[in-house]
Amino acid sequence: MAAAGDEPETVEMTLRAVGPSRPTTLRLPPLLSVAELRRRVSRDRRLAATEEVRLRLVLRGRTLPHQDDAHVSLHDGDTLIVAVAPKPPAKHLRDDDDEEEEEEELKFKIPHTTTWWKRKIFMFLRDKLRLPDIILMALFSLSMKAWIIIAMWFLFAPIAPNYGLGPLYILGTGFLIILLNLGIRQQGDVSAYSIFNEDFRELPGTLNADRIDRDIRAGQF
Numbered sequence: 001m002a003a004a005g006d007e008p009e010t011v012e013m014t015l016r017a018v019g020p021s022r023p024t025t026l027r028l029p030p031l032l033s034v035a036e037l038r039r040r041v042s043r044d045r046r047l048a049a050t051e052e053v054r055l056r057l058v059l060r061g062r063t064l065p066h067q068d069d070a071h072v073s074l075h076d077g078d079t080l081i082v083a084v085a086p087k088p089p090a091k092h093l094r095d096d097d098d099e100e101e102e103e104e105e106l107k108f109k110i111p112h113t114t115t116w117w118k119r120k121i122f123m124f125l126r127d128k129l130r131l132p133d134i135i136l137m138a139l140f141s142l143s144m145k146a147w148i149i150i151a152m153w154f155l156f157a158p159i160a161p162n163y164g165l166g167p168l169y170i171l172g173t174g175f176l177i178i179l180l181n182l183g184i185r186q187q188g189d190v191s192a193y194s195i196f197n198e199d200f201r202e203l204p205g206t207l208n209a210d211r212i213d214r215d216i217r218a219g220q221f
Helices: 034-045 049-053 095-106 116-128 133-140 144-156 166-180 192-196 209-217
Strands: 011-017 024-028 031-033 055-059 071-073 079-084
Touching (some): 034 049, 034 071, 034 079, 049 055, 116 133
Parallel strands (some): 011 079
Antiparallel strands (some): 055 079
16 A cells, blocks of 8 residues: 555556657556546647547557546556557548539439429339439420320320321321421521531532522533
């Protein structure tokens, strides 16, 4: 039993830091709270307050918990591994955040002006049935008129073969799709050929008034 005025019994521990620094020794009470142990190690290693928060202690192959009320039993000659977790990168530099933002941007979203019943259907198909975005895009990009035409096509498709019009029905559908997607050229719009013909030169063999006039003057008529 220690005499009055003597220092309390302590144990000598070896602190080994992760890195090139040399190990040091520290005398501590045999029973100590983890919070007090972290504070004493931080003072010994001269850690800043921000580094103390990221301090990790490993004793006998086990990482000590962060709870303030947790206690640890220390023995003479124990080795305590001391490590400071690296500071996480800034949010704008994290690759996982960039990937999540890109994925979020690529997800199909319906406009805010969409009616409530369309929103209900969209949420059911996306959350419950988990349909891919490409299918949702195809479903909600079509207007109500287009859906009516599609429904009528499937309605008349089984009837057409009964009258011997199956091939004609398919060919007519193909030509109709082509004609409906031709569009109308507005005033001032250039044709597809004009895009690749910057000088607007005539095609060989084009017959127009200028060609007829040249042929007449040259005596070819």
